Amino acid sequence: MSTAPAHARSPLITAELVNKHFGPAHVLRDVTTSFFQGEVAVIIGASGSGKSTFLRTLNRLEKHDSGRIVVDGIALTDDVKNLDAIRREVGMVFQQFNLFPHLSALENVTLAPRRVRKTPRAEARQKALELLARVGLADHAHKHPHQLSGGQQQRVAIARSLAMQPKVMLFDEPTSALDPEMINEVLDVMKDLARSGMTMVVVTHEMRFAREVGDRILFFDHGQLLQEAPPAQFFDAQQNDRIRAFLGQISH
């Protein structure tokens, strides 16, 4: 999606030698990479390879044990002020949507701007309606999550994140919980978002999306970032046997 080469711009997120354990399990091993302004990075890898864990360290839903993560110039530490500042700038979309079931679609989208950014009610509402229209849900603003299909719920969740005007959006398998016929409506919204210049880090098993929209593919293997490469090189000129085996399995 980008025109200038990624490295020519400043990194929005850098991770240096990030390690993470769950008890005895070493789930992230010396992960080092950067994400650049306007870039769409796609993370793939086998189940349990640490993709979600890595994504979740980027807004500190998980703490890393060692190494350094810097988001928009702020290092991720236990400092609560930093943490709140970062979470406002980093949007996250979950596999299970995690919409607030007791609130309407509109209220789901307005909650954070009203509480965190102190946006006045009318303005927040106006913005939310625009965002819901942008994800194709103008007519569903007053429905509760249980009245929406999975695809619609995930689009509300995307609108909800966008309402905070984040600098980067993290997606953790946003289409994995959806029925096949709903996957494309969500991917289309994400493609739109990528085209608008949003910085995105996407964990997905949708290889077509990765190839079409991704600027860079990151492959995780047993907690290691085994390879990063542009999609053409990654998919069409893959030298690594393990990755070739993985791609072979996925395409069936």
Added chain:
Amino acid sequence: MNGLLSLWPRGWTREQRSSATIVAAGALLVAILILAGRLLALLPEPIGPSAAELAAGTLITVELTVLSGLAGVGVGVLAAVAKMSPLRIVRWPADFYIWSVRGTPLLVQVLFVYFALPEIVPVQLSDFNSAAVALTLNVGAYNAEAIRAGIQAVPRGQTEASRSLGLSPIQTFLDVIFPQAFKISLPPLVNNIVALLKDSSLAYVIGVAELSNIGNRVKTATFQPVPVFLTTAAIYLILTTVLTEISGAIEARLDVEQRH
């Protein structure tokens, strides 16, 4: 029992039905309290002549229940939150409170607040206030468990979504977790309050003139235990039924997902 809820016209929405039920049952409760004296006066001996006392006893029972019930929900929320605190200084007092209240008889607690507490802190509460405090603390401890279970039943993803949007832990609790938890906790909370209505009869031991106490006095004065006990039991049954109706309606009102 969901009697009233199904009485309303078919075309009404769930919200209209439950609102109507809350209003109707509330009005019924007030009407019972206002009219109890006159209705009981219509009954033959030995109830008729004691109608005014029985009505006054009913009122005291309802007052004790409503006051302690509302305060007990507040205490329950505080104790539940404290019990889940990562800070030991906050968690331990809550643990101790819940453990000691649930592990001792209510009768002992009522007697303790009335007789022993004034020796420890320099305030002597009236018999009614002592009973209200003891009942509040008692139901609060049981409510705390119900509310804690409700909070724990809200999926982790809700907290994660809220925190990742930048809401603070307190905002996350108030706007996201608590409304969902309260709905889950409502059925056990209602059970606790119905139990409270019945348990308020223990205020009898410190001389509060609530319904069972009055019933006992009337029995002693008239030597006719059967009609007196039947009448007091009937009043308790009517009150618990109305309470259950109101709470059923509140539950339906909060049940946005229409699972019922």
